[in-house]
Amino acid sequence: MKKKLISLLLSTALAATLLAGCGSSAADTAAPAADSGAQEAAPAADDSAAADTAAPAANAGGTTYALVTKSAGNPFMERMASGFQEAIEAQGGTVVIQNPEAATPDAQISVIQSLISQGVSSIAVDGNDANALTAVLTEASNAGIKVLTLDSDVAPDTRTVYCNQAGVSQIGETLMEAVYDLTGGEGDWAILSATSQATNQNAWIDAMKKLMESDSKYAKLNLVEVAYGDDEPQKSTDQTQALLQNYPDLKVICAPTTVGIAAAAKVLQDQKSSVKLTGLGLPSEMAEYIGDDDAHSCPYMYLWNPIDLGRLAGYTSIALVDGTITGAAGDKFTAGELGDYTIEEIDGSTQIILGPPFKFDPSNIDEWKTVY
Numbered sequence: 165m166k167k168k169l170i171s172l173l174l175s176t177a178l179a180a181t182l183l184a185g186c187g188s189s190a191a192d193t194a195a196p197a198a199d200s201g202a203q204e205a206a207p208a209a210d211d212s213a214a215a216d217t218a219a220p221a222a223n224a225g226g227t228t229y230a231l232v233t234k235s236a237g238n239p240f241m242e243r244m245a246s247g248f249q250e251a252i253e254a255q256g257g258t259v260v261i262q263n264p265e266a267a268t269p270d271a272q273i274s275v276i277q278s279l280i281s282q283g284v285s286s287i288a289v290d291g292n293d294a295n296a297l298t299a300v301l302t303e304a305s306n307a308g309i310k311v312l313t314l315d316s317d318v319a320p321d322t323r324t325v326y327c328n329q330a331g332v333s334q335i336g337e338t339l340m341e342a343v344y345d346l347t348g349g350e351g352d353w354a355i356l357s358a359t360s361q362a363t364n365q366n367a368w369i370d371a372m373k374k375l376m377e378s379d380s381k382y383a384k385l386n387l388v389e390v391a392y393g394d395d396e397p398q399k400s401t402d403q404t405q406a407l408l409q410n411y412p413d414l415k416v417i418c419a420p421t422t423v424g425i426a427a428a429a430k431v432l433q434d435q436k437s438s439v440k441l442t443g444l445g446l447p448s449e450m451a452e453y454i455g456d457d458d459a460h461s462c463p464y465m466y467l468w469n470p471i472d473l474g475r476l477a478g479y480t481s482i483a484l485v486d487g488t489i490t491g492a493a494g495d496k497f498t499a500g501e502l503g504d505y506t507i508e509e510i511d512g513s514t515q516i517i518l519g520p521p522f523k524f525d526p527s528n529i530d531e532w533k534t535v536y
Contacts, residue, residue, distance in 0.1 A: 228260060232275055232290065233261070233262070233263050234362075234395065247470065252482065260282070262278075272291070290314055294319055298318070313325075328515045328518065330520050354407050356403055356407070356428050358395040388410075397426070432461035440461065445467060455526055
């Protein structure tokens with residue numbers, strides 16, 4: 165409770181700073197109460213106040229920590245990178261942010277090779293492919309660089325630990341329940357994902373499919389297609405339009421990607437479609453589309469705080485480099501104002517779980533749209 169209260173009270177200051185840097189102004193926003201059964205998606209906190217309330221990670225002075233995102237121009241990645249940078253710089257470290265030009269493993273391989281030649285101390289990677297980065301990440305590890313992942317994992321034996329937004333089964337269950345609710349429990353629905361190789365989206369989709377197969381509650385739901393927008397706004401728009409054309413009885417689209425859900429929301433709302441939307445989206449991008457009437461395309465959606473996910477990866481990077489943790493299950497460390505974390509072994513993979521997804525709906529979207 166103390167950790168949540170601190171994060172909630174300190175959210176507005178950093179949020180205003182971040183939004184001002186993007187050319188927006190942030191209103192004074194009190195963090196809303198959590199949805200029943202869900203943890204608050206705590207906004208990022210102010211550094212100076214956090215130092216008075218939580219033990220910081222060990223000092224990172226004189227060390228360089230790198231983050232490789234999925235691609236440039238992705239708002240989720242930008243916010244995640246801001247959290248990573250804030251955590252590292254608060255401890256005196258140097259940050260290198262690399263945003264590949266395209267959401268492909270080849271583009272990530274190129275920037276990781278550059279980071280290896282630069283001799284950075286750690287590389288945190290948001291993987292575009294589960295296996296394609298194996299050789300280059302092994303090369304990084306052999307060079308003495310600490311390798312970790314966040315948001316989207318790679319092959320577990322090529323990194324030390326994975327900073328995960330929430331448990332895979334928990335996200336799958338949350339999204340599947342939303343589809344069930346919005347379809348009335350029966351009928352055609354589709355998924356608009358990122359890339360076909362994205363490990364996080366693929367894991368969530370697999371969890372949803374397994375739930376449909378194992379629980380008779382979902383027997384009357386018909387998943388007609390999993391479409392891929394490659395986390396590109398135009399391709400996601402085109403894929404949404406194709407779904408509407410190819411499936412006239414479509415009831416719901418679920419987009420477990422912030423780029424995809426924003427593109428689909430605009431298409432559905434502009435066309436005044438009766439098809440409803442849910443998934444994972446940024447409040448700042450989705451506010452105009454969220455509503456429980458026919459004029460809005462998305463009744464509700466979910467997400468976690470990308471700023472805090474980046475910060476968690478930043479503190480994890482510091483703890484790996486200074487030896488506080490090795491990446492083994494059971495290792496414990498303090499992630500600044502985020503609080504204490506323990507590395508868990510989940511499905512044979514070492515992970516750090518940020519927290520469960522948070523529901524954004526008409527009752528709270530206006531409070532959160534200025535935060536991130």
